Amino acid sequence: xxxxxxxxxxxxxxxxxxxxxxxxxxxxxxxxxxxxxxxxxxxxxxxxxxxxxxxxxxxxxxxxxxxxxxxxxxxxxxxxxxxxxxxxxxxxxxxxxxxxxxxxxxxxxxxxxxxxxxxxxxxxxxxxxxxxxxxxxxxx
Amino acid sequence: xxxxxxxxxxxxxxxxxxxxxxxxxxxxxxxxxxxxxxxxxxxxxxxxxxxxxxxxxxxxxxxxxxxxxxxxxxxxxxxxxxxxxxxxxxxxxxxxxxxxxxxxxxxxxxxxxxxxxxxxxxxxxxxxxxxxxxxxxxxxxxxxxxxxxxxxxxxxxxxxxxxxxxxxxxxxxxxxxxxxxxxxxxxxxxxxxxxxxxxxxxxxxxxxxxxxxxxxxxxxxxxxxxxxxxxxxx
Numbered sequence: 001x002x003x004x005x006x007x008x009x010x011x012x013x014x015x016x017x018x019x020x021x022x023x024x025x026x027x028x029x030x031x032x033x034x035x036x037x038x039x040x041x042x043x044x045x046x047x048x049x050x051x052x053x054x055x056x057x058x059x060x061x062x063x064x065x066x067x068x069x070x071x072x073x074x075x076x077x078x079x080x081x082x083x084x085x086x087x088x089x090x091x092x093x094x095x096x097x098x099x100x101x102x103x104x105x106x107x108x109x110x111x112x113x114x115x116x117x118x119x120x121x122x123x124x125x126x127x128x129x130x131x132x133x134x135x136x137x138x139x140x
Numbered sequence: 141x142x143x144x145x146x147x148x149x150x151x152x153x154x155x156x157x158x159x160x161x162x163x164x165x166x167x168x169x170x171x172x173x174x175x176x177x178x179x180x181x182x183x184x185x186x187x188x189x190x191x192x193x194x195x196x197x198x199x200x201x202x203x204x205x206x207x208x209x210x211x212x213x214x215x216x217x218x219x220x221x222x223x224x225x226x227x228x229x230x231x232x233x234x235x236x237x238x239x240x241x242x243x244x245x246x247x248x249x250x251x252x253x254x255x256x257x258x259x260x261x262x263x264x265x266x267x268x269x270x271x272x273x274x275x276x277x278x279x280x281x282x283x284x285x286x287x288x289x290x291x292x293x294x295x296x297x298x299x300x301x302x303x304x305x306x307x308x309x310x311x312x313x314x315x316x317x318x319x320x321x322x323x324x325x326x327x328x329x330x331x332x333x334x335x336x337x338x339x340x341x342x343x344x345x346x347x348x349x350x351x352x353x354x355x356x357x358x359x360x361x362x363x364x365x366x367x368x369x370x371x372x373x374x
Contacts, residue, residue, distance in 0.1 A: 063314025082275045099276065101311070101335055107319050107326040108349035109334040112275040122346055132318065136311035 040075045055120040062134035077117025103132040152242040155329040156183045162351040175295045183240040248308040252300040276339040
C-alpha cells in the first residue's frame with residue numbers, strides 16, 4: 001500500500017480546536033468511557049515506520065446513522081470488525097438493542113472476527129480503508 | 141422489466157446464481173436445489189464446525205484420549221486421521237446446513253439453518269443461541285423469540301431454525317440506496333448474507349465482496365433497484 005501517512009494523518013489534528021478526538025482517547029473528549037485499549041485512536045502522530053502497526057480507516061455513515069465527528073482513525077491491524085463495531089457503538093452511544101454493521105465496498109459486511117489489517121490489504125486505497133457503517137434493528 | 145421494482149423470486153434466483161458462480165470459483169460449497177416441481181428453489185451449503193467446549197470425549201475410544209486435552213491440542217499430536225476422528229466425532233463436530241430461500245410474504249431472502257452432531261442428534265434452540273456470535277448475542281437474546289425461531293422448511297418440510305425476516309427490508313434498504321447513489325450494482329444476496337450469516341456461524345470469504353461488482357455487466361439493472369415496496373404491505 002502506498003505510504004502517504006503525513007497528509008492523511010494530519011486531518012484530524014485540524015479538528016483539535018473542538019477539543020475532540022485528535023489525541024488519544026481520554027475522558028475529557030466527547031466520547032463515552034474509552035475502549036479498554038487504545039487500539040483505535042484518531043489518526044495522528046503515527047510514526048511512519050516501515051511496518052505501520054496501525055492503518056488509517058475512514059468511517060462513513062449510511063442512511064440515518066449518526067455521523068461521527070471524528071471520521072478518520074488510526075487502528076491497529078489486529079483490531080477485529082467486532083472490536084470496531086463495539087467502539088463505534090460506544091462512540092455513538094447506541095443502545096444494546098441496536099445493531100451496527102460495517103461494510104467494505106459499501107455493501108459487504110465482513111465477518112466480526114475479520115481483522116482490519118486484512119481488510120486494508122484487500123480493500124484499502126490511497127493509504128486508507130474506507131468503511132461504511134449503518135445502525136439498524138436487524139433482528140425481529 | 142418493471143416488475144423487478146420489488147425483490148421478486150426471479151431477482152432472487154438471479155442473485156443466487158451469481159452468488160453460486162463465485163462460490164464455485166472459490167470452492168465455497170454453495171449449491172442450488174430445486175423443489176420437486178422445479179417451480180422454486182433455494183441455495184444451500186453444509187459445513188462442519190468444531191465447537192469449543194468440553195473436550196472430553198465421552199464416547200470416543202479412551203485409549204486415544206489419555207488426558208483431557210483441549211480440542212486444539214487433541215488435534216496437534218501426530219495421530220492419524222482415524223484416531224483424530226475418534227476423539228472429536230462423538231461430541232465436538234457439528235454439522236451446519238444453511239439454506240437460503242425466498243419468502244413470498246416478506247419478499248426477501250430468508251436464512252434457514254439446522255445443526256446436528258455427527259451422530260445425527262440435532263442441536264436444540266438453546267444451543268443455537270449459545271453459539272451466536274458475541275457481536276450479535278446481546279441483541280438477539282434481547283428478544284429471542286422474535287429473531288430465531290423454528291419453522292418448517294417450505295420445500296423440504298423438515299424443521300429448521302429461521303432468522304426472522306421481517307426487518308430484512310429495513311436494514312437492507314439503506315445499504316442498497318447507498319450503493320445506488322454511486323451507481324453500483326450490488327448482489328443483494330451477497331450483501332444480505334454477509335450481514336446475517338455471521339450471527340449463526342456462517343462467514344463469507346472476503347472475495348465475495350469484490351465479486352459482487354465484477355458481474356456488473358450481467359446484473360439486471362432493475363434487479364438492483366430494490367425499492368422497499370413490501371414495507372407498504374407489512
